[in-house]
Amino acid sequence: MNIQEFTVGPKFIFGSGSTREIGKLSITKAYVICDPFVEKSNMIQGVLDCLNEMGAVHRVFSRVVPDPTIEVVSESVAEIREFKPDAVIAVGGGSAMDAAKAVIRVYTESEKVAKPIMVAIPTTSGSGSENTSFAVISDPKSNEKYALVDDSLVPDVAILDTAFTMSVPPAITADTGMDVLTHCLEAYVSKRATDFSDACAEKGLALTFRYIVEAYKNGKNQIAREKMHNASSIAGIAFNNAGLGICHSLSHAIGAFFHVPHGRINAVLLPHIISFNASLEADRDTAVARRYAQVANTLNIYGTTAKQSVRALNYAITQLMKKMDMPTTVKELGINPAEFEKMIPEMARRAAVDACTPTNPRSVTVADIEEIYRGLL
Known part of the structure; x- marks a missing residue:
């Protein structure tokens, strides 16, 4: 018998104004981690109030950078060792969450102390990091990205307050929303997918397809914002259990060298990855193609064969991207094609050993990855 597990993760508190619920938690000393913008724009004030x-005594660390670095984590660990909080509150996008997870991990292991409560308050709807056991930390000196994966990294409480997302600019709304879409699709076709993770992936996809363009075009639409915020966490539950695939592996390698927003890279890669995984070049429909067709059908996207459904799904994804003025090529990502081509062998080598590769539904070689990268040109 195949024994499987499914973990939901933190306690979720959601809805506009839900930040106030911090007052019900047992906190006497809080260490708040965010980026400079979250502090300067006063987004953090509601938490501090x-x-x-x-x-509760509190201290704010606001030096988090996009793709948080080993250096930033080290600076924060030095502070937290001296402050000794009973709670760490991460406010921001995936970078703030990832930094907080790494800081707590290093602090508790090196000091041999009990883990502080971690409260995650996402300000964008994309990474799903508020409820996952994943964190990605960068080393700019070697252009490496390190994925930490451990159950201890899952936050204790996730507060999904729509108020934080109402002012997110359209381009970031598109990037993060496409990250949600990628999380759902990769979790659905993953080798570790289950009925439970499928349920979350399907719901996350349905919400994203329905509300992403509205959230992009009309950022003041509170319902669209709330649905995308919920979709992000639901997608996080899906991929935290099922894993991801090579769309993320290839994206991590591109991001390490060219520093383009992660969700935007995912969006450009996604149709190419779906085509590869579904073996559209094969004579017959594969089991993976049928899986994609299955999830496409839940979105009312149909074809007379599984491969036709997969092509229709890819078309629907590219139409979403067009409605949000998103790039579809390496050049449109702002990357020099010649520089990109030069880095393909090294990026392919890294993607092949990325933590997300083992759960990809189709086995992949370094040569396969190089070919997918060249297809982006």
Whole structure:
């Protein structure tokens, strides 16, 4: 018998104004991690007001950078060792969450102390990091990205307050929304997919297809924002259990060298990855093609064969991207094609050993990855 597991992750508190619920948590000393924008734009003030009202001492670390680095984590660990909080509150996008997870991990292991409560408050709807056991830390000196994967990294509480997402610019809304879409599709076709992860992937996809363009075009639409915020976490539950695939592996390698937003790279890669995984070049429909067709059908996307459904799914994805003025090629990503081509062998080598590759539904070689990269040109 095939024994499987499914973990939901943190306690979820969601809806506009849900940040106030911090006041119900047992916190006496809070270390707040965010990026400079979250601090300067006063987005963090609601969190600090709650802490002040409950009489909790707090300190803010606001030096998180996109693709958080080993250096930033080290700076924060030095601070947290001295401060000794009973709670760490991460406010921001995936970078703030990843930094907080790494800081807690290094701090608790090196100091041999009990893990502080981790509260994750995402301000964008994309990474799903608020409820996953994943964190990605960068080393700019070697252009490496390291994926940490451990159950201890899952936050204890995730607060999905729509108020934080209402002012997210359209381009970031598109990038993060396409990351949600990628999470759902990769989890659905993953080698570790189950009925439970499928349910989350399907719901996340349905919400994304319905609300992503509206959230992009009309950022003040609270319902669209709330649905995309929920979709992001639901997708996080799906991929935290089922794993991801080579869309993320190839994206991590591109991001390490060319520093383009992760969700945007995923979007450009996604149709190419779906075509590869579904073996569209094969004579017959494969089991993976049928899986993609299955999930396409839940979105009312149909074809007379599985491969036709896969092509229709790819068409629907590219139409979403066009409606949000997203790039579809390496050049449109702002990357010099010649520079990209030069880095293909090294990127392919790294993608082949990425933590997301083993759960990809189709086995892949370094040569396969190189070919997919060249297809982007």
